[in-house]
Amino acid sequence: MSRLPRTHLLIIDPQNDFCDLPAEGANQPALPVAGANADMQRLARFIDAAAARLDAITVTLDSHHRLDIAHPGFWRTGDGGPVMPFTPITAADVRSGRFQPRDATALPRTLAYLDELEARGRYTLMVWPVHCEIGSWGHNVHDAVRAAYNRWELQHQAIVGKVMKGSNPWTEHYSAVQAEVPEPGDDHTQLNRALLAELDRAETILIAGEASSHCVKATTEHIVEHLPGGRPERLVLLTDCMSPVGGFEAQAEGFLAAMRARGVRTATSAEAAALTGT
Numbered sequence: 001m002s003r004l005p006r007t008h009l010l011i012i013d014p015q016n017d018f019c020d021l022p023a024e025g026a027n028q029p030a031l032p033v034a035g036a037n038a039d040m041q042r043l044a045r046f047i048d049a050a051a052a053r054l055d056a057i058t059v060t061l062d063s064h065h066r067l068d069i070a071h072p073g074f075w076r077t078g079d080g081g082p083v084m085p086f087t088p089i090t091a092a093d094v095r096s097g098r099f100q101p102r103d104a105t106a107l108p109r110t111l112a113y114l115d116e117l118e119a120r121g122r123y124t125l126m127v128w129p130v131h132c133e134i135g136s137w138g139h140n141v142h143d144a145v146r147a148a149y150n151r152w153e154l155q156h157q158a159i160v161g162k163v164m165k166g167s168n169p170w171t172e173h174y175s176a177v178q179a180e181v182p183e184p185g186d187d188h189t190q191l192n193r194a195l196l197a198e199l200d201r202a203e204t205i206l207i208a209g210e211a212s213s214h215c216v217k218a219t220t221e222h223i224v225e226h227l228p229g230g231r232p233e234r235l236v237l238l239t240d241c242m243s244p245v246g247g248f249e250a251q252a253e254g255f256l257a258a259m260r261a262r263g264v265r266t267a268t269s270a271e272a273a274a275l276t277g278t
Helices: 036-053 091-095 104-120 143-156 193-200 215-226 249-262 269-275
Strands: 007-012 056-062 075-077 087-089 099-101 125-127 161-165 204-209 235-238 265-267
Touching (some): 007 193, 007 215, 036 204, 036 269, 056 143, 056 193, 056 215, 099 104, 193 215, 204 269, 215 249, 235 249, 235 269
Parallel strands (some): 007 056, 056 161, 235 265
Antiparallel strands (some): 075 099, 087 125
16 A cells, blocks of 8 residues: 655646747747746756656647637627737626627626636636747646656656646636636536545645746635635645736735634745755
8 A cells, every 4th residue: 555645736727828928929928927047947956856756747838729718819899999918808898898798609608707707706807918829839837847857756656637627617716725706517617526535635835836826826715615625724835936026916915814814834845845855
């Protein structure tokens, strides 16, 4: 019988589109987070340094279609113009005619989504640049992180788990645990009990990735809320392996403070290496 994993590394959305990588030809990050490339380089070094004591690694992958309720192509202004990225849209905006779905038949479903999203009180819909489109370069994992976890796979003769999120175009899916508004009939948007059960086997759950203001924040909040065995002190946020989306720094700081108040620990990657005994 295999022993229970002691340390599980959860890497949130370490994808090219979120990293401030230099543009190379047609490959240019769609939603670069300042500092993310350096974050991922530090994370790769940590994986190599701590490899012997990492019992499991899971990577989440933001995975979108071009047409998505949070992408510009879904929307038009009231006079038929384009809607620019980084535009927040509320149900009141839609009811007033300020913004409308390009497909008029989508209006009832769009309003129902916005009403439910706002009732939950976590987010206002944000129109993001098209990012992490399935099959694109931007959807791929940062090269250094992938190379490091590939080395871990060979050393441990184990596979890094992959969790896809975001492919339902009718709901935002920041968290790897659950969509912001779960869609009836789509299990991929519901509470990911398999992921929670796997994380729950660990004594220490290390969390890194992008961005601390959004997907890391949402995923960690849901883990703290839904982890079957509780004990949020098992979670350790690697603070030098995550960065916020520009303009959302306050949300990231508020998230870290709120998690510390719940018992979640924070550490740099060097401090975490000491925690894992490497």
